[in-house]
Amino acid sequence: xxxxxxxxxxxxxxxxxxxxxxxxxxxxxxxxxxxxxxxxxxxxxxxxxxxxxxxxxxxxxxxxxxxxxxxxxxxxxxxxxxxxxxxxxxxxxxxxxxxxxxxxxxxxxxxxxxxxxxxxxxxxxxxxxxxxxxxxxxxxxxxxxxxxxxxxxxxxxxxxxxxxxxxxxxxxxxxxxxxxxxxxxxxxxxxxxxxxxxxxxxxxxxxxxxxxxxxxxxxxxxxxxxxxxxxxxxxxxxxxxxxxxxxxxxxxxxxxxxxxxxxxxxxxxxxxxxxxxxxxxxxxxxxxxxxxxxxxxxxxxxxxxxxxxxxxxxxxxxxxxxxxxxxxxxxxxxxxxxxxxxxxxxxxxxxxxxxxx
Amino acid sequence: xxxxxxxxxxxxxxxxxxxxxxxxxxxxxxxxxxxxxxxxxxxxxxxxxxxxxxxxxxxxxxxxxxxxxxxxxxxxxxxxxxxxxxxxxxxxxxxxxxxxxxxxxxxxxxxxxxxxxxxxxxxxxxxxxxxxxxxxxxxxxxxxxxxxxxxxxxxxxxxxxxxxxxxxxxxxxxxxxxxxxxxxxxxxxxxxxxxxxxxxxxxxxxxxxxxxxxxxxxxxxxxxxxxxxxxxxxxxxxxxxxxxxxxxxxxxxxxxxxxxxxxxxxxxxxxxxxxxxxxxxxxxxxxxxxxxxxxxxxxxxxxxxxxxxxxxxxxxxxxxxxxxxxxxxxxxxxxxxxxxxxxxxxxxxxxxxxxxxxxxxxxxxxxxxxxxxxxxxxxxxxxxxxxxxxx
Numbered sequence: 001x002x003x004x005x006x007x008x009x010x011x012x013x014x015x016x017x018x019x020x021x022x023x024x025x026x027x028x029x030x031x032x033x034x035x036x037x038x039x040x041x042x043x044x045x046x047x048x049x050x051x052x053x054x055x056x057x058x059x060x061x062x063x064x065x066x067x068x069x070x071x072x073x074x075x076x077x078x079x080x081x082x083x084x085x086x087x088x089x090x091x092x093x094x095x096x097x098x099x100x101x102x103x104x105x106x107x108x109x110x111x112x113x114x115x116x117x118x119x120x121x122x123x124x125x126x127x128x129x130x131x132x133x134x135x136x137x138x139x140x141x142x143x144x145x146x147x148x149x150x151x152x153x154x155x156x157x158x159x160x161x162x163x164x165x166x167x168x169x170x171x172x173x174x175x176x177x178x179x180x181x182x183x184x185x186x187x188x189x190x191x192x193x194x195x196x197x198x199x200x201x202x203x204x205x206x207x208x209x210x211x212x213x214x215x216x217x218x219x220x221x222x223x224x225x226x227x228x229x230x231x232x233x234x235x236x237x238x239x240x241x242x243x244x245x246x247x248x249x250x251x252x253x254x255x256x257x258x259x260x261x262x263x264x265x266x267x268x269x270x271x272x273x274x275x276x277x278x279x280x281x282x283x284x285x286x287x288x289x290x291x292x293x294x295x296x297x298x299x300x301x302x303x304x305x306x307x308x309x310x311x312x313x314x315x316x317x318x319x320x321x322x323x324x325x326x327x328x329x330x331x332x333x334x335x336x337x338x339x340x341x342x343x344x345x346x347x348x349x350x351x352x353x354x355x356x357x
Numbered sequence: 358x359x360x361x362x363x364x365x366x367x368x369x370x371x372x373x374x375x376x377x378x379x380x381x382x383x384x385x386x387x388x389x390x391x392x393x394x395x396x397x398x399x400x401x402x403x404x405x406x407x408x409x410x411x412x413x414x415x416x417x418x419x420x421x422x423x424x425x426x427x428x429x430x431x432x433x434x435x436x437x438x439x440x441x442x443x444x445x446x447x448x449x450x451x452x453x454x455x456x457x458x459x460x461x462x463x464x465x466x467x468x469x470x471x472x473x474x475x476x477x478x479x480x481x482x483x484x485x486x487x488x489x490x491x492x493x494x495x496x497x498x499x500x501x502x503x504x505x506x507x508x509x510x511x512x513x514x515x516x517x518x519x520x521x522x523x524x525x526x527x528x529x530x531x532x533x534x535x536x537x538x539x540x541x542x543x544x545x546x547x548x549x550x551x552x553x554x555x556x557x558x559x560x561x562x563x564x565x566x567x568x569x570x571x572x573x574x575x576x577x578x579x580x581x582x583x584x585x586x587x588x589x590x591x592x593x594x595x596x597x598x599x600x601x602x603x604x605x606x607x608x609x610x611x612x613x614x615x616x617x618x619x620x621x622x623x624x625x626x627x628x629x630x631x632x633x634x635x636x637x638x639x640x641x642x643x644x645x646x647x648x649x650x651x652x653x654x655x656x657x658x659x660x661x662x663x664x665x666x667x668x669x670x671x672x673x674x675x676x677x678x679x680x681x682x683x684x685x686x687x688x689x690x691x692x693x694x695x696x697x698x699x700x701x702x703x704x705x706x707x708x709x710x711x712x713x714x715x716x717x718x719x720x721x722x723x724x725x726x727x728x729x730x731x732x733x734x735x736x737x738x739x740x741x742x743x744x745x746x747x748x
C-alpha cells in the first residue's frame with residue numbers, strides 16, 4: 001500500500017456493450033473492512049501511463065454483499081485511462097485502488113418503506129445500478145422507478161440485467177428508457193418501448209406525473225452530466241420536491257467541455273501548501289494541478305475531473321478559470337475557491353492556498 | 358387460555374363524555390388514522406380533510422405527486438381552512454382574511470402585510486405539518502409531523518393479509534355505505550372482532566364461511582383473523598361466487614381475511630371483494646360506520662349475469678338467507694338477510710342496556726370472545742400509557 005492505494009487483482013472482465021468494460025476486482029479478506037462501501041460510492045484508481053501518474057474515480061456497480069468490487073468503464077473519446085482500461089487491462093493484472101469514498105450514497109434497512117426515483121444518463125447509471133440492486137435485495141417494502149437516458153439502444157449499460165431484475169421483482173422496479181437519437185430498426189420483434197428525447201425539464205415532468213410514489217417516503221437520486229443534473233434537480237424543486245430529498249453526483253467529462261477562453265501562457269503560480277510555497281510556471285493549456293504534479297508537488301487529488309473536490313484551494317491573488325466545477329457550490333466559487341485539476345490561469349500571476357496535505 | 362376478569366373497562370368507558378374525550382385525545386389524536394383511498398386524491402391540488410381526535414388535518418397532493426398533510430388551521434387566528442374535499446387547488450387561502458399558503462404549506466401572502474404586520478416573518482408561519490402515508494391503496498394520516506412510520510406501527514400485519522392488490526381493484530359507487538349506529542365505537546369494534554356471534558347472529562347470512570376453522574390473533578394492538586370457505590361454498594364456487602375471484606387467491610389460502618387495525622379500521626378481504634370498515638366515533642353513544650368496497654373490474658353485463666346466477670344458486674344451495682323468518686325485511690334487521698344490519702341491531706341493543714343499574718358482563722366465552730377481552734385490555738393499557746399517570 002502506498003499513498004493510501006491498495007493493490008487489487010482483476011479477477012474478471014466483460015463487455016456489457018462494445019464500448020465498455022466491467023472490471024471485477026477481488027477484495028482480499030484482510031481488507032474487507034477497508035473496502036466496505038455504501039451503494040453509490042466510488043473508488044479512486046491510480047494508473048501510470050508513459051511515466052505519468054493519472055488518477056480516475058469510478059463508481060462501484062455491485063451491491064455491498066459481494067466478495068468483490070466491480071466498476072464499469074465506458075470509453076471516452078480521447079480519454080487515456082478509459083481506453084487503457086478497455087484495451088489493456090486483463091484478468092490477473094493488478095490495479096491500485098483507494099478505499100471507497102463519496103457523499104452520494106444510500107443506506108438500506110430491511111423495514112424501510114420508501115419509493116426511490118433514480119435519474120441516470122450514460123455511465124451515470126453506475127452508482128444507481130448499485131443502489132437499485134441493494135434496495136431490491138434489502139428492502140422488501142420499497143420500490144424503485146428509474147429514468148435512464150442514452151443516445152441509442154446500443155449504448156445502454158446493463159440493459160439485460162435491468163430486464164432480468166424487472167422480471168424478478170415485478171412491480172418493485174420500473175425502468176423507463178429515454179433515447180436521444182434512437183436508430184430505426186427493421187426488426188419485426190421490436191416491441192421494446194422507450195421514450196424519445198433527452199432527460200430534460202419536459203421529460204422529468206412527464207416522468208414524475210406518470211409515476212406517483214407508492215410510499216410517501218421518497219428519495220430522488222440523480223447521476224449524469226452536470227447539465228442534466230442541474231436540469232433534473234431544478235425541475236424537481238419547481239414541482240415541490242423538498243431540497244433534502246434530492247441527491248446528485250456529477251459525471252461531467254473533463255474532456256467533453258470546450259474552453260471558451262484563452263488561458264494565459266507561462267503564468268507564474270505560487271502554490272501554498274504547508275510550510276514552503278511552491279513556485280512553478282504553467283505551460284499554456286496546462287491546469288494548475290498538472291503543473292504542480294510535474295513539479296513533484298501536487299495538492300491532494302483524486303478524480304482529476306472536477307467531481308470529488310479533493311484538490312480544492314483558494315485563490316488569494318490573480319485569477320483562475322475552471323473548466324468544470326461540479327464539486328463546488330456557487331457560494332464557494334464566489335468566495336474564490338477553485339479545483340486545481342480544472343483551473344487554468346486567467347492572469348499572468350496566480351497565488352493559490354491549499355489546505356496542508 | 359387466560360380468562361381475564363371482567364370488567365376490563367368500566368361501563369363509563371362506553372357511556373361518558375369524559376371517557377370519549379380522553380379517547381379522542383389519547384387514542385385518536387396519537388395513532389395513524391384512515392383517511393381514504395389513494396384515488397380520492399388523484400391530481401395535484403386535490404385534497405381531503407380528516408378528523409383525528411381534536412385536530413383536523415388536510416391532505417393535499419403536490420405537483421410532484423407526493424401527498425402532504427397539514428393541520429387544517431390558519432396560523433393567523435385558527436380558522437379552519439378547507440372544507441371536506443376539493444379539487445385542483447393552486448394554493449390554500451383562508452376564507453376569513455385571505456391569508457394564502459402554497460401546496461407545500463408555506464405562507465406566501467398576507468393582505469396589507471406592510472401596514473398591518475410589518476415585522477412578521479412569513480417563514481415562521483407555515484402550516485403545522487402532520488404526516489401522511491399510503492399503503493395497500495389506502496391513505497393514512499397522523500397529527501404529528503414525524504410519528505413512528507406506518508410500516509413500523511403495522512409490523513406483523515402485512516404478511517397476514519390476503520393476496521389482494523387494492524390499487525388494481527375497482528370501486529363501484531353504489532357499493533359504499535354510511536350508517537350511524539347508536540352505540541359507542543368500542544361496542545362496534547368489539548362486535549367486528551367477536552368470533553362467538555358469527556355462527557349465531559349471522560347463522561343465515563355468513564354461513565358461506567367455516568367459522569369453526571377460524572384463525573385469529575393479535576400482533577401488537579392489531580387484530581388478525583382468517584377463516585376458510587365452507588365445503589359447500591368451496592365446491593360450488595363457480596356457481597356461488599358473487600363477483601370475480603381475486604387474482605392470486607389460490608385454493609390453499611382462499612377465505613375471508615378480516616383484521617381490525619387499531620384503533621378503528623376494519624378490513625374485509627374476501628375471495629371476491631376487498632372492503633374497508635371505518636369506525637368513526639361521533640359521541641359516547643353514537644358512531645358512524647363508513648364502508649367502501651372494491652372488486653375485480655367487471656363490465657355491467659358481467660355483473661348482472663353474475664348476480665343473477667349467484668343469487669339463485671345461493672338460495673338453493675346455501676339455504677335460507679335470514680336470521681328470523683317471517684319478519685318484514687324492510688323494517689326488521691333480523692329479517693333483512695344482511696349481516697351488517699344484523700350487527701347494527703346487536704350493537705344498538707347492547708348499548709341500550711348500559712345505563713341500567715343492573716348491567717354487568719356475566720361471563721365471556723373462553724376462546725371465542727378472547728378477542729373482545731384483549732381489545733379492551735389494549736384500550737385500557739394504551740390510555741394508561743399515553744396519559745402517563747395523570748388522573
